[in-house]
Amino acid sequence: VCSSDLKRLESLMQKDPGFETFLQDQIKAHKLLQDDDMSDEKEESDNGIESADGTFPSAAAxxxxxxSKINxxxxxxKEQHKLSVLPSLLNAYRSACHYGAESTYVNASASSPVIQNKETFCSILMFMLSEGDNLFRGFSGISSKSKVEAVLKxxxxxxxxxxxxxIKSYLTSTLFLLNQSSETDILxxxxxxLRASLIxxxxxxxxxxxxxxxxxHLWATGGGALSSCSFLVLxxxxxxxxxxxxxxxxKKTYRAILSRSxxxxxxxxxxxxxLKNSxxxxxxxxxxxxxxxxxxxIQKLARIFQLGLQxxxxxxxxxxxxxxxxxCIDLWVSLVSVNKDSDLHGLLFAIIQVIIGVASLFSGQRYFPLKLKCIQWLNDLSSSSGIFIPISSLALDILDSSPSKELAKPSKCVVNLSTTLKLPKHWLKSRDFQEECVFAAVELLSGHFLQWSYHISFPELATVPVIRLKQFxxxxxxxxLRRTVKRLLDQVEKNIDLVxxxxxxxxxxxxxxxxxxxxLQIEKSGNAPFIQYYKSVMQNAANRK
Structure with a gap:
């Protein structure tokens, strides 16, 4: 309080003796309020409210x-259901989750217990992770079938x-463990x-x-069981x-896939x-x-394509x-294909336009892997939607562009068109590349013909492809390669005669x-000739890989 304020108070006290009494009463009331606040804080602390570092007051601090103590x-x-012991266990669990972290040794809290050895660490971790959810449900009166609304009520x-x-301490400690540990089994x-305790x-x-x-993060960067467990949580x-x-x-999973790709x-x-399937x-x-x-x-994909085209x-x-x-294209092709019973025609036609544009944009042999993927995407969309997509011309372009004369130069490494998008130049002159191009084109054409093999318009659909196959x-x-193409030709011509x-x-x-x-829906069974032929083609493809 400044000197001028003190002078004013003194003058008021001299003029009005009652003001002095009022002022003394206010000072006493203020002191009482301060004492009450201090007692409330002490009581709240004694009741087990966690501190800023996530620990609880405990005799084991x-x-x-x-x-033996942990057991x-x-x-x-677990057996006596004593809530008073749980804070001590949670403090121990927090220390276990921070076990090995640099902060545990540099800035260790005086309220945190110290883990004696790895055996103790494992015991604490296993008990809390195994029994934590059941304990919290029991103490809060929430059944295993309860939903989020039950907790919010x-x-x-x-x-x-x-x-x-x-509960907050348990969840916080477990999240720290997920960020700290590098052991996939523990994660x-x-x-x-945590999935059991999501509510x-x-x-x-x-x-x-x-x-x-x-x-x-663990779903996108992990692998095997870790990615599967992460996805189940998501x-x-x-x-x-x-x-x-x-x-x-x-949005987060979508960005994670693109970042991973x-x-x-x-x-x-x-x-x-x-990642795509999940x-x-x-x-x-x-x-x-x-x-x-x-x-x-898809609109963004289209803009990128238009920029490249222009x-x-x-x-x-x-x-x-x-x-x-x-x-990114593969994601939305799979989404449309899987949900074929839903009305996704807007997405279907938009993604088809992008794929056909990409397949037509790159004409060189080095881009055959990307082009093959485009044809496979179109095959998948056509099969799931039942809509005819002119795929045969794209596949036949690959067949026509592949070398027709035998190449003697062997490949220095295995050519796998499914694991790359753009081929190195030295692969283009290899015998393996020549064979893979023809085999891949035949497989895609077989898949396309399979879908329409018993359609009433199959003879007209196959007329031009048959001519081009004969030319090759x-x-x-x-x-x-001649035998492979001849076998496809024979099957297509037989199917034309049948229809x-x-x-x-x-x-x-x-x-x-x-x-x-x-x-011909009755004839379209698992034993139909063209279906058997397609199965053999795909079996040969699997054997090559």
Missing amino acids: GRVLNI NWCQIV LKGSSKWESVKPM AFALTR FFAPFPSLHRKLMEVAV HDMASLFNQDCYDKCL KVVDATCLEHIEF FVELCSIHLQRSIQLATIS TKRKEALKKICSWEYAV HDKSTVES QRKREDVSFSPKDQASADAF
């Missing part, structure tokens, strides 16, 4: 914990307030147990966000929580395939909301012939769409 606590909590109740800091087990994240939005981030989060959570989960080699393609499954939870993301993404600049073309671009067969001097004979016996007109669609 700063002590060395051994295996005793575990037995008391508890907010504000005395029962919830007693267990809330403990997978911790994720599995407890509802009252803690910040922890909810952290879990999503770490789950997305899937349940997207299903259990609100639409805002679903949208965030979808920037650098791709043959060893990680299987993992990217897993992302499509995630999209299928709320398909209408996923369509918004898919539409924006400028033909190296940078623009490089963006198109990249794994990031290819994986006549000019090729490689006997093994033509059956067409002569029909009594309906071309305008009768229902009858035309039902044409």
